[in-house]
Amino acid sequence: MNVQFSLDASTQPLLAILVNEDNINDVLSEPCFSKDLVQWVTEADFTGKDGTNIVLPSAALQNSGNVKFVLIIGGTDERTAAGTAGYTAKEKGIAGLSLYNFTNVEVSVAQTILGNYRWEKYQNKTKGNLESITLVMEDNATAATRGTTIANARNFARDLVNMPADDLYPESLADFALGLGSDSVEVEVWGVEKLKSENMIGTLAVGRGSSREPRFIHMHYTPTNKTENTNKVVLVGKGITFDAGGLSLKPSAGMQTMRCDMGGSAVVMGVFHALQALQPDIEVHGLIGAAENMCAADSFKLGDILTYRNGKTVEIHNTDAEGRLVLADCLCVGSELGADYMIDFATLTGACIVAIGEHYNAIFSNESDLIDSLENSADAVGERVWQLPLPNLYKKKLKGTWSDLKNIGGRSAGSITAALFLSEFVSDTKWAHVDIAGPAFLDSKFEHFQPGGTGTMVESVLHMLSK
Numbered sequence: 001m002n003v004q005f006s007l008d009a010s011t012q013p014l015l016a017i018l019v020n021e022d023n024i025n026d027v028l029s030e031p032c033f034s035k036d037l038v039q040w041v042t043e044a045d046f047t048g049k050d051g052t053n054i055v056l057p058s059a060a061l062q063n064s065g066n067v068k069f070v071l072i073i074g075g076t077d078e079r080t081a082a083g084t085a086g087y088t089a090k091e092k093g094i095a096g097l098s099l100y101n102f103t104n105v106e107v108s109v110a111q112t113i114l115g116n117y118r119w120e121k122y123q124n125k126t127k128g129n130l131e132s133i134t135l136v137m138e139d140n141a142t143a144a145t146r147g148t149t150i151a152n153a154r155n156f157a158r159d160l161v162n163m164p165a166d167d168l169y170p171e172s173l174a175d176f177a178l179g180l181g182s183d184s185v186e187v188e189v190w191g192v193e194k195l196k197s198e199n200m201i202g203t204l205a206v207g208r209g210s211s212r213e214p215r216f217i218h219m220h221y222t223p224t225n226k227t228e229n230t231n232k233v234v235l236v237g238k239g240i241t242f243d244a245g246g247l248s249l250k251p252s253a254g255m256q257t258m259r260c261d262m263g264g265s266a267v268v269m270g271v272f273h274a275l276q277a278l279q280p281d282i283e284v285h286g287l288i289g290a291a292e293n294m295c296a297a298d299s300f301k302l303g304d305i306l307t308y309r310n311g312k313t314v315e316i317h318n319t320d321a322e323g324r325l326v327l328a329d330c331l332c333v334g335s336e337l338g339a340d341y342m343i344d345f346a347t348l349t350g351a352c353i354v355a356i357g358e359h360y361n362a363i364f365s366n367e368s369d370l371i372d373s374l375e376n377s378a379d380a381v382g383e384r385v386w387q388l389p390l391p392n393l394y395k396k397k398l399k400g401t402w403s404d405l406k407n408i409g410g411r412s413a414g415s416i417t418a419a420l421f422l423s424e425f426v427s428d429t430k431w432a433h434v435d436i437a438g439p440a441f442l443d444s445k446f447e448h449f450q451p452g453g454t455g456t457m458v459e460s461v462l463h464m465l466s467k
């Protein structure tokens, strides 16, 4: 995306103007607009209320220049307003957009690009792409570049989620990770032999029923000026590239969008997409357990017992509770890295959507400051998180009959018992678990996000790492 600055509002075919109920008359009375503009919007009953917008012809300007449409957006939130501008440009197939009366450059650029996102690789009909954004204000190229970097990272995560499972499987996911290697990012991929020698038992078990072999991906970002005081964080992502449920087979309808079960790995890879450009002053490890959970002759079975690399044993009671089995491997490795804190991201439980709906990510942690940090970062970038408890009280639900643990805890508190299961594989590290089962994938448009992968939490994590 080409982003530039100009004090001339008439350089692009679509001009988006942000107003609210308090400033609408002042903004629309500015000299570049038609003297009749205030009267037109008043007659159309447009008052600048949150979430409303109106499209007018170029006659809304004194000198229309290149402008074909004027989009007046009501509201006080620049984030969703810029997203609406980007989304409208996409719907109209417009190549250039100006933003007028927007003040936060990073947010405006990022959300315009996110609103404009398309996933049309497999569609023959396409409209023209947005190629340039002009901010009608003084130059602030640094903020514009940062906004572009963040949006591209989140859109990369969306691309990964949207890709059909026949195109995105553990090996190809690992290839995308290898593509993120740079001066400051190293990437290592473990194949089956290495998974065996490293006792990554959960990843091997889940991946066993698929002709696509599992992988473990380790990305490592090192800041240029690393010292012994540099903080270290581990990000872990669930990378189930397709979840048929294994022998505990899902019904067809529940399987339809199960390519999105690698949404947690997309968060981690989205974050790494931006690290080379943003250069945050913190060391970051990204660990992804990638496997395809299929129903086949060699699938892992109910009653199987897995012995993990931290010595704990897990009896399988449902092969569709596979994400936690793969994450457990990653959390063991992550715990060995001596990080200041570790956060995992996973489309882990349907129970999470039952508990807090499709637009909230559930957060769990053994440290209140990590919860505060996640909440503050999510707030700052307009994402939604909600803390759920992690009580020892429910640990008995996970007690195995023939082993230390079983891999499901029964019907009640399903997201909490899943989080408690993960906690068994975290040692001596501050840790948070983010269940993104709701927001990771949209069945229909929400705010300025089109249906499909959303890249939820990428912005929050980048904010957390680089603020």
Ligand SMILES: [Zn+2]
Residues within 6 Å of the ligand: 243, 245, 293, 319, 320, 321, 322, 323
């Ligand atoms: Zn599953």
